[in-house]
Each structure stands twice: as C-alpha cells, then as structure tokens.
Amino acid sequence: MVPHQTSVKEYQQLILKEPLKSLEFLVQTMGFETMPADHEQQAFIYDKLGNYFKLLLIPGANCQEPVLIHTNDCLSNYFQLKTLGIHFINGPQYTPQGLMLEFKDNWGNYYKILEERFYEDDY
Amino acid sequence: MKTLKILSNQNKLYSETTSEAFYRDEQSDFSIRMVTRGNEEYKLNNKIINVFPGYFLILNDGTSYQRKIYSNGLSNTFSVQFSKKFLADYNRTLVCDDAVLMDMPFDDADTPPAFYETLYPFKNDLMFNLLHLKDHFDKKVNNELLINVYLHHSLLLFYQVNHKELINSRRLNFVKPCTRKELFKRLNNVKDYMISNCNKAISIEELSKVACLSECHLYKLFKELYHCSPHQYLLKIRLNKAKSLLNDTIYPINEIVGMVGFENTSSFIRLFRKNFTLTPQNYRGKKIA
Secondary structure (H helix, E strand, O other): OEEOOOOOOOOEEEEEOOHHHHHHHHHHOOOOEEEOOOOOOEEEEEOOOOOEEEEEEEEOOOOOOOEEEEOOOHHHHHHHHHHOOOOEOOOOEEEOOEEEEEEEOOOOOEEEEEEEOOOOOOO | OEEEEEOOOOOEEEEEEEEEEEEEEEEOOEEEEEEEEOOEEEEEOOEEEEEOOOEEEEEOOOOEEEEEEEEEEEEEEEEEEEOHHHHHHHHHHHHOOHHHHHHOOOOOOOOOOOOOOOEEEOOHHHHHHHHHHHHHHHOOOOOHHHHHHHHHHHHHHHHHHHHHHHHHHOOOOOOOHHHHHHHHHHHHHHHHHHHHOOOOOOOHHHHHHHHOOOHHHHHHHHHHHHOOOHHHHHHHHHHHHHHHHHHHOOOOHHHHHHHOOOOOHHHHHHHHHHHHOOOHHHHHHHHHO
C-alpha cells in the first residue's frame, strides 16, 4: 500500500491528529517500514515493494481530509485489515476511480485506500 | 499442469496450463471461465465457442460440454465454479427480503438461476477481481476466507453484468417476453460465432444461418440490440483482439493482422489508428515504455 503523493522528491504533508501514533499505526498495522529521519516531524517510510516516501507529519485537530493510500489489491487489504480489527466506514466501494475503502484509526484520522482502476467503455 | 482447489463450501477454483488437451464428457457447475493466454474451445450441444483473452464464458449448473485446448504455445485457463447450493443461496439472498430470509433461512428446494451461456467481455471490476483471485491461487494462497471475499465480489459483479445484458435485451422491442428471449439468445449465438471465428472471413449469410433468421431480419435486430451492424461489431472484436495481442505477445504486426482476420496490413493500421488514435506500432511501444 502506498500513500498518495505527487512527487517522491517532495515531502507529502499529512495533517494528523496524533502524528506519532499515526505513524506507529502506519508501520505496525499497515505494514510500512521506517528509516531514521532528522526531525521528529519528518518520516521516511517505505512499503514492501520498495516504494519510498518522505512524509511531513503535521499535528492538526480532527483533519477532515483523508490520508489517501494507494494499493494494488484492495480486497486483499480489506480482508487483512479486518482481521486486524480495523473498523471500516463502508465495505469496499466500486467508484469511477477504482475500488475504495474508508476507515478511521483510533485517533479519528480518516484514511482512504484506493486501488486505482482504468475502465473500458462497452463494446 | 492442472490445479484444482475445492473449498469447504464446494466452490472450486481450477487452473490449467497446457498446449494440448481434450475433455470429452464434462459437466459443469455454474462457472465463470476465462483464458489468460492462448485459447480454449468449448462445444455446447452444437455450438462451438472459442474463449480467448478479453472474454469469459458462462456455463450453467448441469451443462454438458466438451472442451479442448490447442495452441502453438502454452494456454492458460482459469475458472471459478460455484456449487449449486451456494449459488441458490446467494440468489435467494438477493431476491428475497430479510423477513423471508429470517423465517426460512434454509430453503433447500431453491434452484440456482440460469444465465445466458455466452461470451461476455472480460473487463473492468470483474476482470480486476478475478485476476487478483487468480494471482492468489497461483501463489497457493490457502486462506478460504480471503478466497471467499473474491468469490462473493465476483459473483455480485457478474450479476451486475448479467442485469445490464437483460436491460440491453429490452432494446428488442417485442410484446411477448418469450419472443424477445429467443431472439436475444439467437443474437448471442451470432455474437459468440463472430468472436470465436474473428480470425476468419465471416459473411452475413453465415451469420444468418447461425441465427436462423433471414439476412435482413438479422441485420435489423442486430442493429436494434447492439446499435451497430454485424460488420461494425466484428471490426470492434478484431481491433480489440489485436490490442490484446499487441499487449500480451511479441508477434510481429504482420502476423497479428492475419490472426485477427484482416486481409491487409494497411487497412488494419488505418482502422486501428482511427479507433485508438495510435498506430499499432506506437500502441505497443507505449505499452512497453
């Protein structure tokens, strides 16, 4: 699973209610791994596929904007996260962008997991 | 190589990789059958259907068939088969309201529904889900709960595809539902024939025999249902097959032209560019990049 970002070279700003606990959540529950960073607000994380992300974790109260995490197999994530006790707002939703999951962590941060899918017209 | 997995609810996953196989007297559960490489030929009564990448075939519970695989290289087939009991229960859950389901949670008398045994385009959400399921199956993932998540979603998506087909069938404007149903079935036979034989020259006379309809009647009904002529539909099938061959194989374009039933390369390139705004060469190059 991959947090959405526009460029690997730039920091992706994540406004989170409890940044450190959320980082712990990303690592322990979502399966990301971390690398040492210079500042406590910085986080360098990478997924099992070797995708690397520079995050800037900014404390913010009850951010309404979701943290968008990209994945290549949403149903598998749904199953795995459910077994870990994640409570989803909805079951997997088929949207024009692809298959999507929505959930909140224990600190009220809002996440979306998206498996982007490109649809063909009928013929 | 054949791999079969039977789940505790008697649903099955089956995969086969071979260049040659023949199975004479097979009987099916309700199943969704696809080919990810090469092709597979089915004989259902007197109807012959060729399944290749880009389409899937539906077989109903109890259908007898023959199937054979013949290809230059290896063909890879994958099917998901739903047990009669599971399908009947699933269908009941969709059509009955909660009160009925609570009063009679186990109704063994329910029969599974029957669908049109025809080729459907293998695309969009159903394709993505089934390819993920195949990937887990190939990696020998044994978690039945996970597999069942995919099966439930795939079945639901197939119901949506089937529902859309039924809505489309209403374009055939007949008062008697049985007439509409029969004509829809015949036009499906025509569509399956075109898909299965798209590498050959196909005349409207041949299609008229497949449909048991006069040429003019077939032409009129086909346009009503598909909003294009049989010739235009065949062209779309050929171009889409060419696209899939450009994506998945390294066959030279000259060979692909013959494999999808075009007579000459220049008309193929012109039509491909007109439909997809790229030449076949550029399309393949873009995919590789």
